[in-house]
Each structure stands twice: as structure tokens, then as C-alpha cells.
Amino acid sequence: MNKPRRMDKRDLRDLISAERIEERIRDLGKNITNDYAGCPELVVICVLNGAFMFTADLVRHIDLPCRIEFLRASSYGNRQTSSGKVTITHDIDIGKRHVLLVEDIVDTGLTISGIIAELRNLDPLSLRVCTLLDKPSQRRVMVSPDYTGFTIPAYFVVGYGLDIAGKFRELPYIGVYRP
Numbered sequence: 001m002n003k004p005r006r007m008d009k010r011d012l013r014d015l016i017s018a019e020r021i022e023e024r025i026r027d028l029g030k031n032i033t034n035d036y037a038g039c040p041e042l043v044v045i046c047v048l049n050g051a052f053m054f055t056a057d058l059v060r061h062i063d064l065p066c067r068i069e070f071l072r073a074s075s076y077g078n079r080q081t082s083s084g085k086v087t088i089t090h091d092i093d094i095g096k097r098h099v100l101l102v103e104d105i106v107d108t109g110l111t112i113s114g115i116i117a118e119l120r121n122l123d124p125l126s127l128r129v130c131t132l133l134d135k136p137s138q139r140r141v142m143v144s145p146d147y148t149g150f151t152i153p154a155y156f157v158v159g160y161g162l163d164i165a166g167k168f169r170e171l172p173y174i175g176v177y178r179p
């Protein structure tokens with residue numbers, strides 16, 4: 001009997017090239033730099049794991065003093081649909097600071113709205129969301145990111161930090177997973 005084939009790049013259809021991502025991040029960086037002009041310190045919070053690559057590239061295009069922090073929010077495991085339950089792990093002091101939350105993708109909106117609710121309790125001066133990808137057609141709670149890289153249809157995407165079962169995060173582009 002044939003063994004099931006392991007997931008690989010043949011299961012992906014290209015959606016957003018590395019060049020388009022780079023170009024778009026440069027623009028986002030400019031917009032953020034302009035919007036926060038004069039801000040003494042912007043706290044950039046990377047939502048792990050998916051936003052690690054996006055955050056690393058984005059902060060290189062934000063021309064402001066930044067403090068970069070990390071927060072873990074899990075709602076998916078290895079499944080392709082949101083569980084609706086968000087667990088947040090962090091130890092960040094954001095009282096009276098301007099905070100920019102950096103996400104890989106906003107889908108149902110459950111994860112980001114859970115994080116926002118939690119961070120608001122910590123009394124930030126302002127709190128905005130920058131997401132690389134947005135799937136507004138999937139929304140279950142009202143949330144609209146302040147900065148969006150790309151708006152996409154309800155595809156399940158991987159690459160550029162996004163994974164499925166731990167795979168494909170390292171890819172420099174975004175592809176649609178289609179086994």
C-alpha cells in the first residue's frame with residue numbers, strides 16, 4: 001500500500017510574492033512612521049508565532065524609537081478553523097504607551113479582539129492593529145485593523161510566518177494551501 005505523501009510546496013498555489021510583500025511593508029512602515037510622528041516610543045507587540053517574520057520586516061521600515069515585545073495567542077492548534085477560545089501569554093508593561101499590535105492574519109476576528117480586550121485593561125495611551133492579511137468575509141466579531149497589508153478571500157494561506165501543522169512558515173511568499 002502507498003504511504004500518504006507528506007505536505008510540500010506542490011500543495012501550494014502562489015498568492016502573494018515576496019516582492020509584493022516587501023513593497024507593501026515599505027508603504028505600511030511609511031504610514032505608521034507618519035501617523036506616530038513625534039511619538040517618543042512606540043511599543044510594537046508581535047503576536048506569536050505567525051507574525052514573527054512580518055514584525056521583523058515591518059519594524060525595519062518604522063523610523064521611530066520602538067520597543068518590541070512578544071505575545072502568544074493560541075486559538076487554532078493544527079486545525080483550520082478558529083476555536084473561538086483565545087489563550088494569551090505575555091508579560092508586557094504598556095501603561096500610558098502607544099501600542100501597535102502586529103498580527104499575521106485577521107480571520108474571524110476572535111483572536112485579535114480577545115487580545116485587544118486584554119491589552120485595554122493595561123491602560124495603553126493608544127492601541128492600534130496592523131495585520132499583514134485580512135479575511136473580512138470570515139468575520140464573527142466586529143473588528144477592523146488600522147493597517148492592513150492585503151485583503152484576501154477566505155483561503156487558507158501559508159508562508160511568510162503562517163503555517164499549517166508547523167510547516168511552510170519559512171517561505172518568503174504567501175501561498176494558498178490546497179492539498
Ligand code: 5GP
Nearest residue numbers: 082106107108109110111155156157162163
Ligand atoms: P481569527 O481568530 O481571526 O479567526 O484567527 C486568527 C489566527 O488564526 C491567526 O493569527 C492565525 O494564526 C490563524 N489563521 C487564520 N486564518 C489563517 C490562514 O489562512 N492560515 C493560517 N496559517 N493561519 C490562519
